[in-house]
Structures are given as structure tokens and as C-alpha cells.
Amino acid sequence: MKILRLVAFLLVSFLVFGCKKAKDNTVDNVNDESLVAVQNAMIEPIKKALPIVIDELTTLIGIDKDKDHNIINYQYEVKNTSEHTLLLPSTLDTIRQTLFKAYCENNEEMQQLKTAFPDGANYHYFIDNKEIVVVELTPVDCHVK
Numbered sequence: 001m002k003i004l005r006l007v008a009f010l011l012v013s014f015l016v017f018g019c020k021k022a023k024d025n026t027v028d029n030v031n032d033e034s035l036v037a038v039q040n041a042m043i044e045p046i047k048k049a050l051p052i053v054i055d056e057l058t059t060l061i062g063i064d065k066d067k068d069h070n071i072i073n074y075q076y077e078v079k080n081t082s083e084h085t086l087l088l089p090s091t092l093d094t095i096r097q098t099l100f101k102a103y104c105e106n107n108e109e110m111q112q113l114k115t116a117f118p119d120g121a122n123y124h125y126f127i128d129n130k131e132i133v134v135v136e137l138t139p140v141d142c143h144v145k
Helices: 002-049 089-103 108-116 139-143
Strands: 058-065 071-078 120-127 130-137
Touching: 002 058, 002 071, 002 108, 089 120, 089 130, 089 139
Parallel strands: 071 120
Antiparallel strands: 058 071, 120 130
16 A cells, blocks of 8 residues: 555655656747747847947847857958968957956947847957957856956
């Protein structure tokens, strides 16, 4: 009799926890779909406006969402600059500081970006279609000094 009760208890437990997990997965799927919709709403207008000249050396040529994470990827083409110059520590520091300052700015636009892409932003710099530099930033970076 004890074995029968134990089996019945385990069966009921599996059913209860299985139903709860199925419900949680449904809620997660709805949340995921909502997040993807927000992400697409942010990315698509920018895609339509590409290419966007940032300054005399830099043009935004692409924008997309990372397939595996909630990260936004920006692709920039750098003109009139050698690979060596782009890789200089002073150049890399300037790029990183400029991106950090913009990404960590406390304004509505950046808050929306960080909410839509909670895993961060990656900035890819290309020269002649060759990726030279990637700068990765996350919301945590804004709280670390």
C-alpha cells in the first residue's frame, strides 16, 4: 500500500509540476514574442535609412539583432583610415570611450534600447569589408567605473 501511495504521489507531482512548467513556457513565449516585436520596431526604421553617415570617417552600414542573445549589432564602415591606425591603443580607447559615453547616457532613447536589448550592444568596425574591431557594451558596464 505504501508503494502505491508513493507512486500515486509521484504521478500527481509530475502532473502538477509539468502543468506549471507548460504554463511558464507559454508566458515566456509571449514575453519573448513581445520583446522581438519591440526589437524589430527599433531596428527596421534604421535599416531603411541605411547607410547613415556618422562623420567624415564613419558610416553606419548595418544593424541587426544577435540570433542567440538580446544584443543589438551595429556595423560601421571606416573610410580613409588604415587598419594599423584603427588598431592603435589611442584610437581604440577613443572609440570605446565615445561609445561608452553614448551607451551609458541616461536618456529615454538609451533606456529603451537597453530594455529592448538587455544583453547589450556590439559595435563592429570594418575597413574594406574586413572586420577590424568589435566593441561590446552591456548595461552592467554603465555601473562599473
